Amino acid sequence: MKEWMKEIQNANVGIVKINEELASHTTMKVGGPADILVEPDSLQSLKKVMEIVRKHNTPWTAIGRGSNLLVHDGGIEGVVIKLGKGIDHxxxxxxxxxxxxxxxxxxxxxxxxxxxxxxxxxxxxxxxxxxxxxxxxxxxxxxxxxxxxxxxxxxxxxxxxxxxxxxxxxxxxxxxxxxxxxxxxxxxxxxxxxxxxxxxxxxxxxxxxxxxxxxQPWNHPCAGSIFRNPLPKYAGQLVESSGLKGHQVGGARISDMHGNFIVNAGGAKAQDVLNLIQHIKGKIKEEHDVEMHTEVEIIGRESKE
Structure with missing residues (x-):
């Protein structure tokens, strides 16, 4: 185990998990492991974690409840700081x-x-x-x-x-x-x-x-709106008018309820979602000559598989 991991484990800063699957911490239920996930129990604990991070020049990422977030299948290098209990005053x-x-x-x-x-x-x-x-x-x-x-x-x-x-x-x-x-x-x-x-x-x-x-399909795992609205047009309407509602790649499917939502229809990988995003971008560019930009934040490292 790396020295910075040991220091965080021994720092008494809250919940610390090694190689934690981030699919358990995102609303879309996809995402590979974090090298180490920390849920600080106070602002003071968060500062202590950041002191260790800076000391070892370790990469870090902060997340909340995992909505509006797509984590690559390769997970996230370094420390993932989850702000939840303890930072909820x-x-x-x-x-x-x-x-x-x-x-x-x-x-x-x-x-x-x-x-x-x-x-x-x-x-x-x-x-x-x-x-x-x-x-x-x-x-x-x-x-x-x-x-x-x-x-x-x-x-x-x-x-x-x-x-x-x-x-x-x-x-x-x-x-x-x-x-x-x-x-x-x-x-x-x-x-x-x-x-x-x-x-x-x-x-x-x-x-x-x-x-x-x-x-909106909140009864299925999803990350919220996938694309920013290219105003004055709306992303969901462009997807629907392109006949893409219900289109599926692997376990990722464009919601039948709202065109700007991609749901995890079962066993989806982040790559399924990313491939579907690219398909949507290409189709809308081709049919409407509109460049689509993601609203969902895409982070992490691509899988080596």
Missing amino acids: LEENGDKMVVGAGYSLIVLATQLSRKGLKGLEFAAGIPGSLGGAVYMNAGAHGSDMSQIVTKVHILFEDGTMEWLTNDEMKFAYRTSVLQQERPGIVLEAELLLEPGDKTEITDQLKKNKDYRRDT
Whole structure:
């Protein structure tokens, strides 16, 4: 076993698993093993893990609840840091709150609606964590995280920690400064909600949740929307108009319910999903002359098989 693995195992930082299959940690249920997976039990433990990572110059990747994520069959080299229990605190101060990155977005949206605070109704049914939602500026129903985030606490690759303002996060459609320009881990975020009518807020939340349930295949393992919408066109409509609904490669199938979803129909490999993505891109380019770009984050190393 490598020295850095031993150090992490002995560091008393939370749950540590060697050669852990990431299919167990993604909503699509595909993905090879992580060299080592760590679920830190506190922000202090996370900092300790990052100190070891920096000391040994070890590659690292952060994940949340594994939605909007496709992990290659070869898994992920180095340390995979899963932000969940231990990084899921919630500190409330009226309509302003600081929320840990591991906090469930669905649970948070539900709790806030019951308090009569509006702004997160769009997140009803989004099966991710607060950290992942901020990282990619998750959104739906005409709103997104940029509308309610005031500042974000980030742990950067060099070990420094900094609060970035909403402007500094450079939020745009399904992206932020963290995806390319300044890679880092979302530790927590400050949100500002608006007081509103509790009945109206909870009704809107239910309406959004019902819409998602009725139009998207969350009863099958999937990663959420595969492609960004090439506005003013919509990815799902382009897939459907190309006659691709139900098309299957290996265990990966385009949902019959929504063209922008690929589901694991049973025993799918990441390569099946990737091959299907390429097929969709080619078909839509050929028929509509539109370049499709993935919204789902694709990470890891390709299988050697």
